[in-house]
Amino acid sequence: MQTTFGKIKEASYLTADKAWCYRAILRYFYIQHERMREFLFPEEIFAYLKEQGGFEEYDEDQLQQDLSQLVLWKNLIARQEVSRASTIEEFKKKRFRYQCTPYTVEFERMLHEMEKGGEVFGGSLERKEFERLYGALTKVEEVIQTDPLPPADECSQLWNDVFTYFRSISKNTADYIAHINSEQAEERMQTEAFLVFKDQFTTYLRDFIIGLQHTASKIQQLLESVTIESLQPLIEQVIAHQQQVPRFEDIGLDERELFNEQWGKWTSLQAWFIGTQHGESELDSLEQKTSEQIRRITRVVQRLGERHHYFRSRKKDYLHLAKWFDSLDNTEEAHELSSVVFGIFHTRHILSDHVPTDDIYMDVWEEKPMEHETKPRIRQYREKTKPGAIISQNKQKAAARDEHLRNKQLEQRTLENYMHGNKIVLQELPVIEPYVRKMFLGWIGKAMARKDQTFKTEYGRTVKVVLDKEKRVTLTAEDGLMEMPAVTFQFLDGVNN
Numbered sequence: 001m002q003t004t005f006g007k008i009k010e011a012s013y014l015t016a017d018k019a020w021c022y023r024a025i026l027r028y029f030y031i032q033h034e035r036m037r038e039f040l041f042p043e044e045i046f047a048y049l050k051e052q053g054g055f056e057e058y059d060e061d062q063l064q065q066d067l068s069q070l071v072l073w074k075n076l077i078a079r080q081e082v083s084r085a086s087t088i089e090e091f092k093k094k095r096f097r098y099q100c101t102p103y104t105v106e107f108e109r110m111l112h113e114m115e116k117g118g119e120v121f122g123g124s125l126e127r128k129e130f131e132r133l134y135g136a137l138t139k140v141e142e143v144i145q146t147d148p149l150p151p152a153d154e155c156s157q158l159w160n161d162v163f164t165y166f167r168s169i170s171k172n173t174a175d176y177i178a179h180i181n182s183e184q185a186e187e188r189m190q191t192e193a194f195l196v197f198k199d200q201f202t203t204y205l206r207d208f209i210i211g212l213q214h215t216a217s218k219i220q221q222l223l224e225s226v227t228i229e230s231l232q233p234l235i236e237q238v239i240a241h242q243q244q245v246p247r248f249e250d251i252g253l254d255e256r257e258l259f260n261e262q263w264g265k266w267t268s269l270q271a272w273f274i275g276t277q278h279g280e281s282e283l284d285s286l287e288q289k290t291s292e293q294i295r296r297i298t299r300v301v302q303r304l305g306e307r308h309h310y311f312r313s314r315k316k317d318y319l320h321l322a323k324w325f326d327s328l329d330n331t332e333e334a335h336e337l338s339s340v341v342f343g344i345f346h347t348r349h350i351l352s353d354h355v356p357t358d359d360i361y362m363d364v365w366e367e368k369p370m371e372h373e374t375k376p377r378i379r380q381y382r383e384k385t386k387p388g389a390i391i392s393q394n395k396q397k398a399a400a401r402d403e404h405l406r407n408k409q410l411e412q413r414t415l416e417n418y419m420h421g422n423k424i425v426l427q428e429l430p431v432i433e434p435y436v437r438k439m440f441l442g443w444i445g446k447a448m449a450r451k452d453q454t455f456k457t458e459y460g461r462t463v464k465v466v467l468d469k470e471k472r473v474t475l476t477a478e479d480g481l482m483e484m485p486a487v488t489f490q491f492l493d494g495v496n497n
């Protein structure tokens with residue numbers, strides 16, 4: 001029995017020695033399958049091959065051998081044709097007609113699409129696709145709120161529309177991002193011809209971001225509001241429609257497996273737009289990559305402009321300067337003009353590795369001055385050093401320690417004045433000092449980092465923070481007002497120090 005990840009015998013024709021022949025035969029089967037012709041006779045296959053290049057010496061015996069091999073690889077299904085036999089000899093020859101298998105159809109469909117795309121990525125950034133998806137999701141939201149639900153076929157069609165649009169979005173966006181990051185696109189951006197194309201390219205990306213931000217937020221809100229309980233009846237209708245399709249094969253999936261499969265599609269849709277606990281959404285990643293491409297194009301255009309300016313001919317400029325110098329009356333005026341045009345001659349330039357700013361548009365006179373220390377380039381040079389003495393800082397340390405202890409005692413006395421019993425209620429406090437407010441906010445931060453919302457203060461007191469998110473209070477301090485949730489600090493040890 002073939003396992004799920006076992007060897008695919010049907011793909012053998014793609015790498016066989018006679019792949020050129022096998023692929024030509026099966027491509028003809030695929031073309032006829034798309035035209036809804038399922039069964040083909042060897043005669044018409046042979047006639048088709050003779051019209052192709054490279055089959056001039058190909059005969060019918062070779063065709064029969066190749067067809068038999070494709071039957072062994074399960075690319076074709078052979079069925080004996082007895083209805084068209086006109087003689088006993090024709091009946092004995094066992095004339096067959098052939099039908100390609102589902103694996104073969106999918107292989108050739110994939111190869112056909114890849115051949116049309118060539119060696120470059122396709123895709124596009126279409127904001128209309130997001131609008132169509134939002135329209136389909138809006139209908140889903142309306143359907144799950146109706147009782148009873150529409151017929152199973154309508155529910156199935158709506159469900160298929162949602163994921164058709166979603167697959168189109170995920171495929172086209174991924175392919176287009178890969179396209180603009182490809183080596184071919186990079187080479188195209190380095191050419192002068194890209195300057196003509198850059199405005200259209202930038203406008204295309206910017207319009208996509210604007211449309212995406214307008215529609216994606218609505219899709220996110222809608223997806224967050226839909227629960228598995230509200231969506232379950234619709235999925236059951238979709239499964240019921242699938243089970244109504246008559247099939248001769250026994251797929252062997254129960255309703256629970258079918259439900260999990262459809263719900264898995266919906267969770268993938270949610271993860272693409274909203275994200276998961278393991279990472280950001282693909283939507284956020286798409287916005288970042290698109291914005292980065294706009295910045296990248298801006299940098300490329302700037303470099304191209306600088307390079308174009310560097311290689312530009314200065315002949316007319318120099319002729320104009322020559323006429324200007326020739327029109328001057330004396331040498332002194334020529335020196336003054338030269339100093340303006342060419343600057344000071346024989347100057348020394350010092351290069352520093354200090355970078356004052358990353359802003360490429362900042363002018364030189366707006367930057368802060370650089371400091372550069374020039375050292376002699378001789379082996380005997382040594383930097384001068386002075387012997388240093390160890391100075392005792394004990395008095396400064398003692399004074400800083402005493403001042404710190406006095407501040408802590410002041411904080412403790414101030415805190416005791418604000419306590420009522422074993423708790424402090426922020427909304428009942430008078431005007432407080434700024435450092436007290438800072439201490440309270442620090443307590444709240446420590447408590448929010450723990451599940452039980454309790455912590456120990458610097459004085460060894462155990463405090464529990466009770467936060468009422470629905471109620472807002474104003475905490476008044478000497479330096480201003482602060483609006484915040486109502487908070488109560490409860491001292492659990494029950495001891496007033």
